[in-house]
Amino acid sequence: MASMKEIAQKAKVSQATVSRVLSGHPVVKPETRQNVLYWAKKLNYQPNAAARSLAGSSTNLLGIIFPEIANPFFSEILDALEEAANFEGYQILLNCTHKSIDREKNILNELKRHNVDGIITIPVSSDDSAQYYKALNLPVVVITKQMEGFNSISVSHYQGGQKIAQHLHSLGYQKVGYVGPVNQSTSSIKFQGFRDFIAEHDMELSDVIETPVPATIDSLVMYQTTKEYLNSYSLRSQALFANDDVTACDVIRALSEKGYSVPGDVAVIGFDNSLLAKKMYPSVSSLSQPLHEIGQQAVHLMLRILNGEQTEVSSYLLDTRVISRDSTVSTITA
Amino acid sequence: MASMKEIAQKAKVSQATVSRVLSGHPVVKPETRQNVLYWAKKLNYQPNAAARSLAGSSTNLLGIIFPEIANPFFSEILDALEEAANFEGYQILLNCTHKSIDREKNILNELKRHNVDGIITIPVSSDDSAQYYKALNLPVVVITKQMEGFNSISVSHYQGGQKIAQHLHSLGYQKVGYVGPVNQSTSSIKFQGFRDFIAEHDMELSDVIETPVPATIDSLVMYQTTKEYLNSYSLRSQALFANDDVTACDVIRALSEKGYSVPGDVAVIGFDNSLLAKKMYPSVSSLSQPLHEIGQQAVHLMLRILNGEQTEVSSYLLDTRVISRDSTVSTITA
DNA sequence: TTGAAAGCGCTAACAC
DNA sequence: GTGTTAGCGCTTTCAA
Numbered sequence: 136m137a138s139m140k141e142i143a144q145k146a147k148v149s150q151a152t153v154s155r156v157l158s159g160h161p162v163v164k165p166e167t168r169q170n171v172l173y174w175a176k177k178l179n180y181q182p183n184a185a186a187r188s189l190a191g192s193s194t195n196l197l198g199i200i201f202p203e204i205a206n207p208f209f210s211e212i213l214d215a216l217e218e219a220a221n222f223e224g225y226q227i228l229l230n231c232t233h234k235s236i237d238r239e240k241n242i243l244n245e246l247k248r249h250n251v252d253g254i255i256t257i258p259v260s261s262d263d264s265a266q267y268y269k270a271l272n273l274p275v276v277v278i279t280k281q282m283e284g285f286n287s288i289s290v291s292h293y294q295g296g297q298k299i300a301q302h303l304h305s306l307g308y309q310k311v312g313y314v315g316p317v318n319q320s321t322s323s324i325k326f327q328g329f330r331d332f333i334a335e336h337d338m339e340l341s342d343v344i345e346t347p348v349p350a351t352i353d354s355l356v357m358y359q360t361t362k363e364y365l366n367s368y369s370l371r372s373q374a375l376f377a378n379d380d381v382t383a384c385d386v387i388r389a390l391s392e393k394g395y396s397v398p399g400d401v402a403v404i405g406f407d408n409s410l411l412a413k414k415m416y417p418s419v420s421s422l423s424q425p426l427h428e429i430g431q432q433a434v435h436l437m438l439r440i441l442n443g444e445q446t447e448v449s450s451y452l453l454d455t456r457v458i459s460r461d462s463t464v465s466t467i468t469a
Numbered sequence: 470m471a472s473m474k475e476i477a478q479k480a481k482v483s484q485a486t487v488s489r490v491l492s493g494h495p496v497v498k499p500e501t502r503q504n505v506l507y508w509a510k511k512l513n514y515q516p517n518a519a520a521r522s523l524a525g526s527s528t529n530l531l532g533i534i535f536p537e538i539a540n541p542f543f544s545e546i547l548d549a550l551e552e553a554a555n556f557e558g559y560q561i562l563l564n565c566t567h568k569s570i571d572r573e574k575n576i577l578n579e580l581k582r583h584n585v586d587g588i589i590t591i592p593v594s595s596d597d598s599a600q601y602y603k604a605l606n607l608p609v610v611v612i613t614k615q616m617e618g619f620n621s622i623s624v625s626h627y628q629g630g631q632k633i634a635q636h637l638h639s640l641g642y643q644k645v646g647y648v649g650p651v652n653q654s655t656s657s658i659k660f661q662g663f664r665d666f667i668a669e670h671d672m673e674l675s676d677v678i679e680t681p682v683p684a685t686i687d688s689l690v691m692y693q694t695t696k697e698y699l700n701s702y703s704l705r706s707q708a709l710f711a712n713d714d715v716t717a718c719d720v721i722r723a724l725s726e727k728g729y730s731v732p733g734d735v736a737v738i739g740f741d742n743s744l745l746a747k748k749m750y751p752s753v754s755s756l757s758q759p760l761h762e763i764g765q766q767a768v769h770l771m772l773r774i775l776n777g778e779q780t781e782v783s784s785y786l787l788d789t790r791v792i793s794r795d796s797t798v799s800t801i802t803a
Numbered sequence: 804t805t806g807a808a809a810g811c812g813c814t815a816a817c818a819c
Numbered sequence: 820g821t822g823t824t825a826g827c828g829c830t831t832t833c834a835a
Contacts, residue, residue, distance in 0.1 A: 136581065138811095138812060138813090139812070139813070140812075148821075148822085149821065149822045149823075150812090150813085150822090151814085151815085151821075151822060151823075151824090152820085152821060152822075154813070154814065154815085155820090155821085158814080162820060162821085163820070163821085164820055164821085167820080167821085179578075181578055181581050181582045182582055182812085182813080183523070183582065183584070183811085183812050183813070184519075184522075184582045184583045184584065185518075185519040185520075185521075185522035185523040185528070185583075185584055185811085185812080185813090186519075186523055186811070186812030186813040186814090186827090187519075187812080187813060187814080188518075188519035188813090188827085189517075189519045189520055189523055189811090189812080189813070189814095189826095189827045189828065189829085190812075190813040190814040190815080190826080190827055191813090191814060191815080191826090191827060192813080192814065192815095194519070196583075199563075203548070204544050204547050204548040204551060205541070205544050205545040205547070205548040205744065206544075207539070207541060207544075207744070210538055210539050210540075210541075210544035210547075211539040213538050213539075213544075213563075214537070214538040214539040214565070217538060217563055217564070217565050218565065218567075221564065221565070221576075221579075226562050226564075226579060226583060227562065227563045227564075228560050228561065228562060228563075229533075229547075229551055229561045229562075229563045230551070230555065230560075230561075231548070231551050231552065231555070233552075242555075244513075244515055245560060247470065247515050248515045248516055248517065248518045249518045249519075249560060250517070250518065250519055352744065353747075381748065384748040384749075384750065385748075387750050388750045388752075391750055410539065410541070410686060410745075411744075411745070411748055413687075414715065414718040414719075414745055414749070415718075415748075415749060415750070416718065416721050416722045416725055416749070418722075472827095472828060472829085473828070473829070474828075482805075482806085483805065483806045483807075484806090484828090484829085485805075485806060485807075485808090485830085485831085486804085486805060486806075488828095488829070488830065488831085489804095489805085492830080496804060496805085497804070497805085498804060498805085501804080501805085516828085516829080517827085517828050517829070519827085519828080519829090520811090520827070520828035520829040520830090521828080521829055521830080522811090522829090523810090523811045523812065523813085523827090523828080523829070523830095524810080524811055524828075524829040524830040524831080525810090525811060525829090525830060525831080526829080526830065804835105805834100805835085806833105806834085806835080807832105807833090807834080807835095808831100808832090808833085808834100809830105809831090809832085809833100810829100810830095810831095810832105811828105811829090811830090812827105813826105813827090814825105814826095814827090815824100815825095815826095816823105816824090816825085816826105817822105817823085817824085817825100818821100818822085818823075818824100819820100819821085819822080819823095
């Protein structure tokens, strides 16, 4: 690969001048600049990232930490993240915790070695992960959730839960239920918003189907738990709020297999508005998180931090809205 | 961050000795080694990747090039790729072409700058992309398709098309149709296998719904094209082969909206066996590509190349099989 | 078995 | 405006 040295020789200037030209330093004489640029182009010069990094400049590397990739919710965000980062001239180092805090620690060490300029992360735990990120002393942007003391881009899960309840309320459903984890961080917040709205309106929480947090997207645990519940109890709800779209799909399957029609007998609404909700037939109503925007904003926030334009820590909450589809209001003509 | 120099000072040896110990050079005296390791651990030493790279060793960086991320087919492979790579101590530089060959060229330059050890890619075009990869002079592994002159891990799309036809044949469907692009590389090969099987058996290709290649996963073009076809012609097929699972979902929606029941009136089968096929209700029959294995094998093949254990170019074809689900054989009790 | 020293390609401070 | 020079943290000869 062509180096600055070669360009310097061809252009008959010093290597420092080449550096000046290529890093846009203004003092160079126009014709010298032209000449250097000519040779740089001719030799298809690509700056050596390692050398740049070593010599003290930035790496233009962003570390990305996700719990899981093969989940439409995450992969849509990743898509946006990649696009925004590359547009801004950054490369992405992709890492996956699989929800293990030990993996997360290792990843953090790896990213440190590679001198990433910053990290955009969905941390394993909002409580336990914080110390490790703090110790890095690097710009960090947390996404899809909040972590005390860190910049974040997310949505209000509490308000999301409320909006879901409100949607069901506006459709006239009075007895409603919830399917999902009840103690896990974001899930419990959604649930709380949901319950609070119910309590304040003429509604009743008729069923709570508590599920474990699934380890991977392939887990059948939400389906199984729902199926068992339906086998053991008679469902009292007219509408069910599923903790996310994956769960919603599983709930619809379980209900359908037990002979309930959706939404005829029971309405179902998910959370995230990921690909699954859109592609299912009947399509699944869902609370829309602006996935693309989360990715984009995360990158832009990171850039502001790197440019010193943003120094104080802040949490940005993006807007959500209910996307009403077939699973709560049928448009299907029988 | 602790450097070798610091360790050298603490351990009272030269920096060269520290390097020897940490890179596993055998000549070091055991007690010296122990001492150095003690300090390395104590200072939580992390080797500086840039310095390593610059000093001539490998970067442990793998470039990954995908056309798109927010597609379950790709994101499942990416998941496996990340896991295998990290397990082997490699970091992944993720890049997305969005099916543009210009983007692809830029990405290749970016990866070159970062001195990646190798590239695992789904090239934009099996014909036009080749030259740019060749020019890099880096180890390349192509996945999910084949590219002349390059190592690859994929499945036989021709055989896949045949297996689909065979599956439909074995279920007694005689009039069958196809939905998807007919001229695009892999799609046309699937279609050819499908047609050849039909020609050799007592079957008839009754409908061909040609669609454009969708630009993104959010494209509604397959749905729309199918809907228009159904509006214009009366469907003659008893079963439809959809070019991939995303298309299958769209086809099921279009059919259902037109009053066809699936599989009662028309059976539908997809290709890839991605998340969508599994999570849909009714679930979608599909030709299973071993997505996890493709990712894993790609990384392992890359390692063999990097270790000089594999020098000649070869194409590996992994096994596929039909996963029979609700959309071809209903298990749903009405 | 260990140390000294060169050099990877670049940035940035300093001198002219 | 431009050249010279000193590192950045490591790997790798070459000597001792």
